[in-house]
């Protein structure tokens with residue numbers, strides 16, 4: 001993926017508001033399935049509906065460059081269901097600030113968000129910033145610390161900064177807050193790709 005579009009789509013066109021609604025519904029389904037203990041007949045019925053859903057989309061399978069998911073900057077988490085719904089409110093080439101809410105789909109245990117889901121958020125934040133107005137770079141390492149549990153169903157603040165740039169190396173930091181409380185933070189190294197690196 002080399003480009004993402006910040007332009008809201010046009011109703012009636014691929015990538016219009018209908019697409020955003022579908023992704024939102026998928027997020028709702030992910031949380032509902034994760035949190036449910038349905039009787040077998042309901043599991044069977046929902047499973048069959050989801051097989052129908054997958055079948056409805058199958059004729060429209062496209063390559064990575066043409067897919068809409070992940071390419072939509074006007075949708076939370078770029079419209080990529082792997083990412084928790086993230087809204088970026090401030091952004092320049094040195095910092096990013098946004099809001100994110102984890103839900104039941106992102107549960108680790110005992111009401112806390114899964115540490116891996118938090119790491120996905122940090123990789124996204126640092127990746128977005130590392131690539132803002134610069135040549136492409138990829139994560140070399142991402143070191144995460146969990147300071148206290150990250151609650152579900154709570155709007156959290158997330159901030160990323162460039163710490164320093166040394167040649168191809170971009171060192172960045174990211175922090176996640178529940179109100180005034182730091183729940184997790186990370187330091188990452190992104191390395192600018194050489195010609196020919198995928």
Ligand SMILES: CCCCCCCC/C=C\CCCCCCCC(=O)SCCNC(=O)CCNC(=O)[C@H](O)C(C)(C)COP(=O)(O)OP(=O)(O)OC[C@H]1O[C@@H](n2cnc3c(N)ncnc32)[C@H](O)[C@@H]1OP(=O)(O)O
Nearest residue numbers: 001002004123124127128131136137138139140141169191
């Ligand atoms: C995502 C692509 C960009 C798209 C941009 C589109 C626009 C924006 C749109 C949408 C935003 C999307 C946002 C997505 C974000 C997601 C990001 C990810 O998750 S990326 C996937 C996970 N990461 C990998 O799969 C990397 C796999 N690894 C590699 O490909 C290579 O290892 C690579 C390119 C990272 C580096 O490989 P080498 O061989 O070119 O470089 P070496 O020699 O290892 O290191 C370079 C320098 O770094 C130092 N270095 C290496 N490891 C170090 C370490 N642990 N600590 C300190 N320095 C280290 C070395 O000493 C060297 O330093 P010296 O240049 O000589 O000064």
